[in-house]
Every structure is written in C-alpha cells, then in structure tokens.
Amino acid sequence: MGAKHTFCIVFQFSVCLLFYLFQMNRCYAIYNITSSQVLSEEQTLISPNQTFELGFFSPNNSGNRYVGIWYKQISPRIVVWVANRENPLAVTDSSASLTIGSNGNLNLVDGKKKSFWTTDILVPSNSSVAMLLDNGNFILKKDHISEEILWQSFDHPGDTLLPKVKLGFNTKTGETSVLTSWKSETDPSLGNFIVGIAPQTPPEAFIWINGSTPHWRSGPWDKSKFVGIPEMGSSYLSTFKLEEDIEKGTTSYYFNSFNSSINLNMFISSEGVLKIVNLMKYNESYARWNSWEAPNSSCDAYGVCGHFAVCKTSESPICNCLKGFKPKSREEWSEGNWTGGCLRKTELLCKKNISSSASSGGKEDGFWKKSMVKLPDFYEYVQVDYADECHAWCQSNCSCLAYAFVNSIGCLVWSKDLIDIQEFSFDGEDLFLRLAYSELVGRKQMEKVIISLTVIGSSFILGAIFFFWYRWKTDQKRNIMDTREHIDLIDMSDISRDTLESAEPYDPSEHAFFDFDDILVATNDFSMSNKLGQGGFGPVYKGKLHGGKEIAVKRLSSNSGQGAKEFKNEMILISKLQHRNLVRLIGCCIYKEEKLLIYEFMPNKSLDMFLFDSRRRSELNWSKRFNIILGVAKGLLYLHHDSYLRVIHRDLKASNILLDENLNPKISDFGLARIFQGTLDLANTHRVVGTLGYMSPEYAMGGILSEKSDVYSFGVLLLEIVSGKKNNNFHYHDQLLSLIAYAWHLWSECRALDLMDEILADSYSSPEVVRCIDVGLLCAQDHPMDRPTMQEVVFMLSNETDRPKPKEPLFYFQSALKYNLKPQTDVKSSINEATMSMIEGR
Numbered sequence: 130m131g132a133k134h135t136f137c138i139v140f141q142f143s144v145c146l147l148f149y150l151f152q153m154n155r156c157y158a159i160y161n162i163t164s165s166q167v168l169s170e171e172q173t174l175i176s177p178n179q180t181f182e183l184g185f186f187s188p189n190n191s192g193n194r195y196v197g198i199w200y201k202q203i204s205p206r207i208v209v210w211v212a213n214r215e216n217p218l219a220v221t222d223s224s225a226s227l228t229i230g231s232n233g234n235l236n237l238v239d240g241k242k243k244s245f246w247t248t249d250i251l252v253p254s255n256s257s258v259a260m261l262l263d264n265g266n267f268i269l270k271k272d273h274i275s276e277e278i279l280w281q282s283f284d285h286p287g288d289t290l291l292p293k294v295k296l297g298f299n300t301k302t303g304e305t306s307v308l309t310s311w312k313s314e315t316d317p318s319l320g321n322f323i324v325g326i327a328p329q330t331p332p333e334a335f336i337w338i339n340g341s342t343p344h345w346r347s348g349p350w351d352k353s354k355f356v357g358i359p360e361m362g363s364s365y366l367s368t369f370k371l372e373e374d375i376e377k378g379t380t381s382y383y384f385n386s387f388n389s390s391i392n393l394n395m396f397i398s399s400e401g402v403l404k405i406v407n408l409m410k411y412n413e414s415y416a417r418w419n420s421w422e423a424p425n426s427s428c429d430a431y432g433v434c435g436h437f438a439v440c441k442t443s444e445s446p447i448c449n450c451l452k453g454f455k456p457k458s459r460e461e462w463s464e465g466n467w468t469g470g471c472l473r474k475t476e477l478l479c480k481k482n483i484s485s486s487a488s489s490g491g492k493e494d495g496f497w498k499k500s501m502v503k504l505p506d507f508y509e510y511v512q513v514d515y516a517d518e519c520h521a522w523c524q525s526n527c528s529c530l531a532y533a534f535v536n537s538i539g540c541l542v543w544s545k546d547l548i549d550i551q552e553f554s555f556d557g558e559d560l561f562l563r564l565a566y567s568e569l570v571g572r573k574q575m576e577k578v579i580i581s582l583t584v585i586g587s588s589f590i591l592g593a594i595f596f597f598w599y600r601w602k603t604d605q606k607r608n609i610m611d612t613r614e615h616i617d618l619i620d621m622s623d624i625s626r627d628t629l630e631s632a633e634p635y636d637p638s639e640h641a642f643f644d645f646d647d648i649l650v651a652t653n654d655f656s657m658s659n660k661l662g663q664g665g666f667g668p669v670y671k672g673k674l675h676g677g678k679e680i681a682v683k684r685l686s687s688n689s690g691q692g693a694k695e696f697k698n699e700m701i702l703i704s705k706l707q708h709r710n711l712v713r714l715i716g717c718c719i720y721k722e723e724k725l726l727i728y729e730f731m732p733n734k735s736l737d738m739f740l741f742d743s744r745r746r747s748e749l750n751w752s753k754r755f756n757i758i759l760g761v762a763k764g765l766l767y768l769h770h771d772s773y774l775r776v777i778h779r780d781l782k783a784s785n786i787l788l789d790e791n792l793n794p795k796i797s798d799f800g801l802a803r804i805f806q807g808t809l810d811l812a813n814t815h816r817v818v819g820t821l822g823y824m825s826p827e828y829a830m831g832g833i834l835s836e837k838s839d840v841y842s843f844g845v846l847l848l849e850i851v852s853g854k855k856n857n858n859f860h861y862h863d864q865l866l867s868l869i870a871y872a873w874h875l876w877s878e879c880r881a882l883d884l885m886d887e888i889l890a891d892s893y894s895s896p897e898v899v900r901c902i903d904v905g906l907l908c909a910q911d912h913p914m915d916r917p918t919m920q921e922v923v924f925m926l927s928n929e930t931d932r933p934k935p936k937e938p939l940f941y942f943q944s945a946l947k948y949n950l951k952p953q954t955d956v957k958s959s960i961n962e963a964t965m966s967m968i969e970g971r
Contacts, residue, residue: 158182162235162259168227170194175201176263181209183261185218185225191315193217196227196237196246198265198282200392203408203415209265209289209394210282211317213237213246233257235269235280248280265291287317290324290395292386296334297326301378310397322401326382330510331538332371333357334382336403336423343431344401345424346549348503351537357503359556359707360421409924416928428551432506435470436546439502443554451547452497453568470548475565479527492566496520496532501557504533505547511540520561531562555707643727645720648672652682661734662784671730679730680715684723706772710764712787712797731795733788736850740783746853746886751893753792754850758901759926760794761786765843766919768796769836777834781842782823783849822856822867826911826939837913840922844908848872851901853886869909870938876906877937896929906935 158175162168173184182201186208187194195217198210218225224240233252237245248269256272257279267282283294288310290296298305310320322344323337334347334355348357350371355361361369369384386393392408404422408415424430427447428440434448435457441447448462450471456462457469477494513519519540523529531543535558550560651672652659661669661681670682707713718725736757739745749757761781768776778796785798825841827833845856848868856868875883881902882895904925910916915936917925925932 160260162227162229163257164229164231164255167229170223170225174259174261176261176265178263180263181261181265183267187220188317189315192220193316194220194222194225195317197317198261198267200408200415202410203392203417207406207408207417208317209291210267210287214287214317214319216245217318218245227259229255229257229259231255235259250280252279264293266293288320288397290384292384292393295381295383296324297379297381298328299377299379300328306381308395308397310401311399313399320399322397322399324397324403326371326380328380329508332373332380332382336397336401338401343506343549345403345429346431346506347423349508349535349538349541351535353537356535356538356558357551358423359553409920416924416930418927432468432548434467434550436548437471437473438467439499439550439552441552451499451550451562453562453564470546475568477527477563477565494524494563494565495569496523496561497564497569499550499552499560499562501553501555502560503549503551503553504535504541504558504560505531505543506549507545508533508541508543510538511542513540516540523561523563529563531560533558533560555713643716643718643725645718645723645725647674648682648718648725648727650675651680655684662738672727679732681728681730683726683728685725706768706774706776708764708767708772709793710760710795711767712795728797731787732790733792735784735797736786736788736794737783739788740850740853741855747888749792749850751889751898755894755897755901757786757788757792757794758847758850759923761796761843761846762919762923762926764794764796765839766923769839769919777836778839778842779834780820780823781839781846782820783846786846825913827913833913835913836918837916840908840916840919841910841913843919843922844905844910844916845869847901847905847908848884851886851898851905852884853888867938869906872902873906873935873938876902876935900926900929900932903932903935907933909938910936911939912936 158173159166159168160175160177162174168174168184170185173182175182179201181198183196183198185194186197186199186206188208195214196212197208199206199208212227218237218239222239225238225245227235227237230236230247233255234250234257235248237247239245250269252269253271258270258273259268260270261267265282268278269280271277271279283291284306286294286296286306286308288308290308296306296308305325307323307325309324310322312318312320321338323340325335325337326332327335329349331349331351333349335343336345338344346357347355349355352371353361354369368386369382371380371382373380384393384395390409394406394408396404396406398404402422402424404419406417407420408417426442427433428442434440437451437454438448439451441449446462446465446467448467450456453474454471455474456467457472461467461469478492479494511519511522513522516534519532519534519542522540523532523542526542528544529542530545531547533541535541547562649655651674652670655668655670659670659672661671663669667683667685670684672680672682674680712731713729715727715729717727733739739749765778765781768778780798781796785796787795787797789795821829823842823845825838828838828841845868849856852868852872854868872881872884875881881899884902885893885898904917904922907925908916908922917933924930
C-alpha cells in the first residue's frame with residue numbers, strides 16, 4: 130500500500146513538472162521564427178541586444194489582438210509598428226501564432242489556421258527565417274546563412290519613423306512610403322492623418338487629412354533643412370537627411386540617431402500632431418519627452434489665413450493681409466475667420482489690356498520684400514544661377530506673382546494664389562511680392578516731390594540736394610567699411626588659441642551694422658535715464674530706433690577687461706546660437722574707439738533685479754522661479770550639447786539671466802564664453818575668468834575648464850533662486866558660510882525646505898522644491914566627476930525619479946574664504962558681484 134502511495138505521489142509530481150516545463154517553453158523569448166519555430170501568443174521575439182520586442186498585444190486593453198513591435202525595456206509600452214492593423218484577431222483567441230508558411234512567407238493565423246496577415250512575396254523555399262534587429266527592423270531572410278533580405282518592416286512603416294526608416298516616393302514606379310496615424314489610441318487601424326514627402330522640386334513634407342487635404346506643411350528642402358522649420362538649423366533636428374536619386378527616380382527622407390544614449394523616433398498621433406519623441410534611460414528607468422512637434426501653434430495649421438495673407442503667432446489678430454491686399458470679407462475677419470483670405474487692392478499693370486494700359490500711361494509693376502517667412506505653397510523651380518536673374522525672369526512673366534531666391538535652392542516662383550505664409554521671429558526666407566506701382570512703399574510721396582521740384586524748376590536746389598545726399602551716403606558707407614575693417618583688424622591669434630577653437634570664420638555681413646549717430650539718437654546720447662545697468666565690461670543702455678523698436682545697447686568700456694577679443698567673441702557666438710532661452714543679437718557698431726553690441730530689449734532687465742530686491746522678490750512666485758530654473762537649464766543644454774558650436778559660458782550668474790515680458794529667462798553676456806569641438810572632458814586654460822562664488826573650485830584654483838564648470842555655476846544659481854539669497858553675501862550666525870554649505874547642512878538634517886525663500890510662505894510645490902535643491906547640490910559638488918551633465922539635470926528637473934545623494938562640500942563652516950589669486954586687471958563691479966580675469970590660477 131505504501132509503495133503504491135509513493136508511486137502515485139511520484140507520478141503526480143512528474144506530471145506537474147512536465148506541465149510546468151511545457152508552460153515555460155511556451156513563455157520564453159525566442160530570437161527567430163522558422164518553419165519549425167512558430168511565435169505563439171505567450172512568446173515574444175526579441176532583438177539580439179534586447180532593444181526591441183515583437184509579440185501579441187491588445188492596445189490599452191481593447192477587445193482586439195495585434196502583432197506589433199515595441200521597445201523592450203520601456204514601460205508603459207510604446208508600439209512602433211503593427212502587422213495586422215486592418216485585420217485584428219479576437220482577444221479571446223488564445224491559439225493564434227505567427228509562422229513561416231509552406232510558401233516561405235510570414236503568416237499570422239488564428240486558432241483555426243485562418244490567415245489574418247502575410248508578407249505575400251515570392252520566396253524561393255520555406256527555409257526562410259524571420260528575425261528582429263536591434264534597430265527595430267523585422268526582416269525575412271532566405272535562410273540562416275544568407276544576408277539577402279526578402280522583406281522588411283522598414284519598407285512598410287506604420288505611424289512611427291525609426292532611425293534609418295525612409296519616407297518618400299518613386300516617380301518611376303509610383304510607389305510611396307508614408308506614415309499613417311492610428312484611428313485612436315485603442316485602434317491601430319489606418320487613421321485620418323498621413324505624413325509624407327510631396328513630389329515637388331524641391332520636395333517638402335506634408336501632413337494630409339484623408340490623404341489629400343493639407344493639414345501642415347514644412348516648406349521646401351534646401352539641402353540641409355526644411356525652410357519652414359527654423360528649429361532644424363540647430364540641435365539634433367539637423368540629423369535628418371533627404372536624398373534624391375534622379376536615375377532611380379527616388380526621393381527618400383530619413384534620420385540618423387545623434388546620441389546612442391537616447392532612443393529617438395518620429396510619430397504621428399491620432400490627432401494629427403507630428404512629434405519627435407526622445408526616450409532616455411536614467412537610473413534603470415526611461416524618461417520620455419517631445420523635443421519638437423507640429424502643428425504647434427495656430428499659424429502652423431495649413432492656410433489658416435487664406436490666400437495673400439501672413440500669419441504671425443505673436444500678433445493679435447494672428448492674420449494680416451499682405452501689403453497691397455485687403456480682406457475678402459471684413460465681416461468674416463472681424464469674427465476671427467480668416468480662411469477667405471485677401472484680395473488685391475490695385476490691379477497689376479501687366480494684367481490690364483493694351484488699350485487701358487496705353488490710356489493710363491501706367492508705371493511698371495514692382496516687387497515688395499517680406500522677410501523672415503515660411504515660403505508659400507505651390508512654388509515652381511526656375512533654373513537660373515543668380516538672384517537678379519530670378520528677379521528678371523519674374524518681372525518679364527506677367528503670370529509670376531512672387532519670387533524668392535534661396536541660396537541653397539535657387540529661384541522659386543509663384544503663379545498661383547499665395548497661401549500658407551507664416552512670419553517667424555528668426556530665420557525664414559525673403560519673399561518678393563509683385564505689386565502695382567502705386568502700392569509700393571514711398572513711390573507716391575517720391576512722385577509728388579519730383580513733380581513739385583519740377584514745377585519750381587530749380588536745378589540749383591536739385592543739385593544741392595543731390596550733392597548733400599551723395600556726401601551723406603558716402604559717409605554712411607565709410608562708417609560701415611570702418612566697422613568691418615575694425616572687425617577684420619582685430620587680432621585673431623589669441624582668439625583662435627583661447628576662445629575660438631574650431632569655429633567657422635565670422636562673416637560680418639551676417640548681421641546689421643548700425644550707424645553710431647543713430648545709436649546716439651536712440652539712447653539720447655547715452656543718457657543716465659536710459660541706463661539699464663552696469664556690466665563687468667561696461668554699461669548697458671535702453672534705446673529706441675527710428676521705427677519705434679526698443680533695443681538694449683551694450684557699450685564696451687575703453688578700459689574694460691573685455692577688449693576687442695571678447696567683443697568679437699560675443700558677436701560670433703550669439704550670431705551662431707539660436708534658442709528661446711538665449712538672448713538674441715540684432716547687430717553691432719564700431720566707431721573709432723566705441724564698440725557697441727545691440728540686443729533685443731528685455732523689459733524686465735535681469736534676474737538679480739528681482740531675486741535680490743526685497744520689494745520685487747515676491748513677484749517671482751514658485752511657478753515663475755521653477756520656469757526660470759528649467760529655462761536656464763535648457764539653454765545650457767543647448768550650449769553644451771545641441772548647438773552647432775559647443776560652448777562653455779564661464780560666467781553664468783543671476784545678473785546674466787535676462788527676463789522678457791513674461792519673465793521667461795534668456796542667458797546673456799557671452800563675452801567670456803569658450804568654444805570647443807568634439808568630446809571635452811577637461812581643458813587647461815591659463816586665463817581664468819568669471820565671477821567668484823560662481824566659479825567651480827577646479828577652475829578657480831587650477832584653471833581646469835570643462836562643461837562641468839558651467840554645471841557648478843548653474844547649481845549655485847539654482848540654490849540662489851530657491852532661497853532668494855546671494856551666495857557671495859551669505860551669513861549664518863555671524864559666520865561667513867557659503868550658500869552651498871548651508872543648503873547641504875539643511876539637506877543632511879532632512880530640513881531642505883527650510884532653504885526656501887520665506888517670502889513665498891507655503892505657496893509652492895514641496896516635491897518640486899526638494900527636487901531643485903537636490904539637483905542644485907548635485908551640480909555644485911566639489912569634484913567635477915560627481916556633477917551631472919546638463920542632459921541629466923534637465924531630466925531630473927522634469928521628472929520625479931531616483932537621484933544620487935550629494936556629497937558634503939569641502940568647505941563647510943568657515944570664517945572667511947581666501948583666494949590666493951593674482952589679478953590680471955582691476956576688479957570690475959557688476960551690481961554686487963566681481964567679474965574677474967586672472968593669470969595662472971592656483
């Protein structure tokens with residue numbers, strides 16, 4: 130009896146073990162699909178490095194089942210490709226499988242062996258093998274040995290564009306490759322929005338509704354970017370490429386991954402928004418953020434203002450008729466419906482018949498220039514080599530309503546009504562619009578003057594006017610030539626060695642040169658009432674140009690430490706950097722010993738004017754402070770990582786953070802910045818410059834410079850913004866204690882919130898404040914290797930995630946800090962700070 134009982138137990142155990150092993154066999158991941166190895170619902174196919182995974186899924190717990198590809202280690206799941214979009218399996222069918230059929234094709238079948246999707250190509254035999262590659266490409270090969278790809282998912286994109294996947298068309302075969310949105314977040318079937326490349330010369334990208342109605346447009350491709358996307362001139366958007374093969378008739382648009390630590394894809398949502406999605410791993414988790422999207426504003430929507438109108442997001446209303454045009458329906462425009470567009474006020478002379486033209490004795494039509502715009506749709510390419518030839522071609526063809534000459538494209542002309550024009554705040558192209566003579570600027574006034582002078586008949590007066598006008602223009606040209614000669618004569622030997630390593634030569638024609646007399650008028654002879662502040666290299670004045678535009682004028686002191694070198698460095702840097710959190714340079718002026726930089730005017734001046742003013746500090750609530758912190762971090766990330774040049778600022782502090790009308794931050798004062806190329810860990814400089822209290826220890830004491838030097842300065846600035854206290858003038862119980870040490874002292878006792886500016890009381894988000902203090906202390910650590918990169922800083926500020934613990938500062942409590950540094954020049958005060966320049970920092 131006992132033996133029989135033992136036998137039963139052993140038998141039951143064996144059955145359970147076999148069942149368990151069978152279940153394990155059904156659930157494990159596989160690396161290929163063959164005729165003998167199918168993919169069941171419980172299994173997944175993974176790429177060699179486990180980057181991507183293919184398997185069965187139900188989107189957001191819907192009632193349907195699909196086969197798709199997603200990032201393996203990212204949660205929640207991000208699906209990048211779906212096989213059976215239009216033919217889902219029932220969620221109740223647990224016996225479906227993906228197999229290699231008898232004809233060698235991939236075949237998705239349900240439990241009854243009914244086919245729901247197949248590759249449907251000609252395959253030599255059923256020995257074919259399916260694999261998932263680490264780039265997300267699902268391929269079907271002839272066999273295990275062959276490298277020949279018979280079919281690949283990259284040729285059949287869904288709603289997501291991965292690196293190396295190509296969008297485009299073939300003019301010879303008529304084939305197109307597009308992205309198509311999901312119908313909804315729970316339904317991967319074909320949605321309403323399609324992203325593709327239009328077969329124009331040059332090509333441009335579109336989002337279409339239902340495949341035909343334009344929803345958004347990129348503008349023409351200029352061999353490096355789409356001219357209707359100003360952001361493509363910098364950052365990782367420049368990794369996008371467009372290739373044309375005339376012989377094959379193909380046009381392909383794709384992108385390469387710019388950073389191995391970031392997974393990048395382009396995705397069209399079910400609402401019709403095209404997004405560039407970044408996925409970055411940090412502390413075993415992934416952060417997701419959108420670095421670009423379109424349409425992103427009302428003006429991005431195709432044709433929102435109708436024909437012959439321009440859209441500008443910063444204006445109200447956003448739509449305005451082009452010069453020489455008026456609203457087609459004023460009633461509709463008053464109601465905010467601009468799609469009807471505008472009509473021409475005065476008929477073009479070339480459109481009139483010969484008799485009316487002869488009787489009117491009309492003047493020839495001319496062209497009016499509209500700058501910084503996204504060029505309109507329906508352009509035609511004309512093969513000419515120069516801008517004046519493009520002008521002449523359009524002038525001689527009455528059907529030509531406008532033209533543009535884009536340096537890297539050539540001549541574009543328009544014969545159809547102009548639509549989808551957008552005005553940008555930077556970048557953009559010049560559009561020349563054909564107008565009747567009477568509509569052109571100043572022509573009527575000039576004609577009246579000429580008639581009056583003719584009636585007077587005084588050739589002497591005419592001659593005198595011409596003489597003085599000629600002398601004035603000559604002086605103007607001489608001033609501009611003097612300016613350019615001053616720039617060209619600046620000694621570049623030290624700049625190329627110390628500040629402009631690997632930078633491209635500066636072209637003075639890229640920016641406006643202002644006449645010194647105009648600046649005197651604008652600033653009221655640099656009156657004290659116009660003075661905005663005193664920087665380390667000279668005063669800054671408010672000015673107003675003749676047209677009413679407000680500017681800020683930085684006047685370099687003749688005895689300042691900046692000199693011609695830093696002046697030119699600042700011009701070169703700011704001219705090449707474009708970011709919403711960097712101040713914008715308008716132009717410059719050099720007249721004799723005067724050196725002036727002209728910037729956009731910031732009505733709220735600098736951050737220190739608010740932060741360290743007991744009366745104005747309360748205007749910076751926590752929401753605004755956090756926005757400033759994040760904005761400065763993104764600006765630094767652009768300088769260190771995303772810009773065309775790789776820049777270390779070297780003097781980041783509150784007085785160098787300007788605030789616009791909405792208190793958005795803009796990093797300024799690039800006179801001390803340094804450019805690097807490639808990967809920089811540490812560099813040694815014999816010229817230590819910056820502001821004490823913001824300079825990192827290794828830079829102040831040893832001249833060791835790296836991007837982590839800026840990270841240290843950012844950490845100090847962040848703690849100042851949180852606390853409302855200056856690092857250089859902080860006392861605790863009659864002891865001179867650095868703000869960093871005090872913050873760490875509170876943090877180590879779990880009292881980090883005590884650092885918060887008391888003026889804000891409890892009107893702040895405690896988790897955000899603690900997160901900022903943590904990040905500030907991490908950035909301001911003594912050793913550069915312990916500090917995070919700005920990429921990591923932006924991630925930590927934007928997400929609630931695990932963070933490293935900051936280390937105790939080297940100088941904890943101290944009665945004073947003594948810097949044994951030999952100054953090269955006298956200290957120049959900047960409000961309450963000292964911007965110093967030193968040799969051989971110890």
